[in-house]
Amino acid sequence: MGSIGEARLGKLLSDLMDQKLGKWRNWQMPSVVETIGPYDPNCLSEFNLKRERICDAVGSFLRSLSEQDILLLTDSSIDDPNQKRRAWQAFLEAEVAELRKSEPSWFKAGFGNLAYEADFEHWGRMPHFTLHEAVNLSIGFEPNEFPKDLLMELAKDSKPRDFASPSLAFLIKRFELMGRAFLLARRHDASIARSDLLDWFQEVGLEVHPEFLVSLKKFSKKPSEKPPRSEKTENLSSQEKRTLLKLIAAMACEQYSFDPNVARSDAASRIRDDLELIGENMDSKTIRKWLTEAMEFVDKDYWKTPR
Template identity: 30%
Template sequence: MTEQEQKDAIIERVFGETLDWEKPTRINSPSPFYDDAFVTHASNIKFVLGAANTALSALSSPELSQVYAYLFRGGFDFQVSSKADAARCEVFDLRKELSQPPEWYAGGFGVAGHEADFEYWAKMEGWGLTQATCLSIGVEPEDFSESPYAERMDPRALKFFERRQELVRLKFFRKQFSLQVLEPVAPLDFCRWAIEKKIEIPDEMISEVLALLNAKTDSPEPTSHSLPEKSLEGRERDSLLKLIIILAVDGYGYDPKAVKSPIPNQIRSAMQLNGLDMDPATIRKWLREAAAILPEAAKDE
């Protein structure tokens, strides 16, 4: 066995799982993500492993072999030189300097491997407070346990979670009297509320809830489409266009000059959540037509 192989074996024996630690992978999520704790831990690992390698590299070949033999063969009865023993102690002391790796949620909830299973949760009749809060930021509720989170999470991420949870609680889980039994919130009602209040929730969450809603509908087209169309002309048409563009600009942040806009799809999602539907191309056509009546100054704002 070469000296390098001996050093590698010693490092692996002493530091074990530390060598396998990897920084969590960030995924797209409404939850903010702060990687300070992970960057610090990665730097500590790099420093400690470097120091351990330096300590072992300072040994002669026989001394390195003594440390190797002590760890893999001799145990506490195996005799080593004072220099070899000092290096061994230094390596073990370095291991003690490494704190426990930060939890996956230390920087926030948008972490690969802990994504919410929206297909499963959308089938539920209702969600509790913690479930609804977790799902709204894209994290799997079953991976969540409130008690240890506060102490191990970045304060900024914790503040985001607590504020989101408070919004959900005040809307759906606030008791009007002490003995009131709070009912779970239906997925459709929750998504409708979030969109109405412009609370960012995962697109997949909306898609799965809508997919189940559409599956329950016997008719492929909403009943509103069976109503006879009424032609609009003159002032009545202008009034409608004014309403459309003002609601789109002020309500959805629609930019009339944008080449591509996500707003038509967002409007369609809101319609579907309320039992209606319209092709995004049709929505886009009406928005363009309505935008034409805006004063130029308003378009540039």
């Protein structure tokens, strides 16, 4: 074996290992901690054990070859009358293919995969969330790590019991639960205000990733923290109230496309979201009340013009 040289021989063997095993040669088990939802680290250990056995078998096979065989396998210009290159290609081919098919998804062992953990400080500052973001963050991972379209497609066409993965079944159940609690967010892509999301979590006692909950509370402004309002804004005259209602009517119709004749309008939720952006809170019911009152100042002919 000295004719090839130890360094070159080692390089040739390493290249053949890479050729046969690809990424599985140096695959590392991810770091997964127990968090919200199912937790089964054994599935990773079982997969890694299977991987190690295949790697060991490939290594043993290569070490049993002569220098001439190793050169033949790595140099296609060398004549191969016994088709040893084809035999090498077929060696453990099915087992490696099966390894590729059975690779655990990033959430297979649980949603506590540290490589996918959410930036809770960043997300806690957000004034509102989509349903997709709220669901994934409540479990603890970055929203884009499980795409919105895939999540909605799975929830639409399947039931949680249809999934072999307990983690995936848990995610779909969480999406269904929160989708019913925030119907406008699910059906019309309306956003969920940070304060509304926090209130709902606390109201139903849902198990939420503790760091996301801490971040929501940290950045949710409490009424007691706001400065006292001046008497001037608290005690409006009738004329001042009429003036403010006219302003509300103009902004609601022209900037938020509010139409009292439409059964379902997202104007109230959009106004609520914008209030959050300036540090104020108001529930959608109160917003709709003032919108309805302001509509008496809109000319009836306004609604006849197509918009």
